[in-house]
Amino acid sequence: SAPSPAPAQKPAVMPAARAEATRAGVDAGAVEGTGRGGRVLKEDVQKAAAQPAAAKAPSAPAPAPASAPAPSKPVGERERRVKMRPLRKTIAARLVEAQQTAAILTTFNEVDMSAVMQARSALKQDFVDAHGVKLGFMSFFLKAAVSALKAFPSVNAEISGDEIIYKQYYNIGVAVGGGKGLVVPVVRDADTLGFAAIEQEIGRLAVLARDNKLTLAHLSDGSFTISNGGIYGSMLSTPILNSPQTGILGLHNIVERPVAIDGKVEIRPIMYLALSYDHRLVDGREAVQFLVHIKQAIEDPRRLLFEI
Incomplete structure (x- = not known):
């Protein structure tokens, strides 16, 4: 073919x-x-x-329709706007002022809480029977802070223009959680108060904070502040100064840790301490010695009794 x-x-x-x-x-x-x-x-x-699609490449076949997803549950509003409360506005303004005007630096140390915990355990019921209030950790730290402030006056001072005001009173602000957030009522003339009076005053201020009954008088004229983030589980933090104060002591949670004691490893209840301070007025050496002073007083509470 x-x-x-x-x-x-x-x-x-x-x-x-x-x-x-x-x-x-x-x-x-x-x-x-x-x-x-x-x-x-x-x-x-x-x-x-x-030109019309006669010469164009044929389009790919459309995929088979998938089953429609089940309708999701309504999630409600994605945002909520509320007016800032006057107290929160004041706190925000003070914190920003502290950050912008002070040279804030933080130094750290650790403290063995064994002696304080043993003292509380041995005397807690006797203390309640005698004074009607529990013996807490805060009274030890407040007494230790007063002792350290007396030894290092610049931490109990403030800068006013081109002058330094050294305060010869010890009004210690204690940060507590209130109904409207964290507030810092002041324990006035703490150097004149014993352990029981300090615990009673802290308890009274905490009740006022919880019931939103604190006034400006309760929050003003503090010379130093103690903030206890440990009650919320904080391990370490760098607290912000409560302007115009020069220093703030941060307390944290107590955790059992292995430490070397006389050449042996022991498990001890350890707390980290943080001191934020205004470096314009307080030198690093003073800040470190201030924390060491508190550490020594807490690790040997007899120093608080004999004021050394």
């Missing part, structure tokens, strides 16, 4: 035309070329792309 005729060769597609076809989604093989020998030029592809 006679041989079948050879298949007709498709006209060549120029590289620029092939690239243009890819970009425009046109089947280059279906485009009629106007170039020499029927070559498909870039202009041919552009012309085909501008």
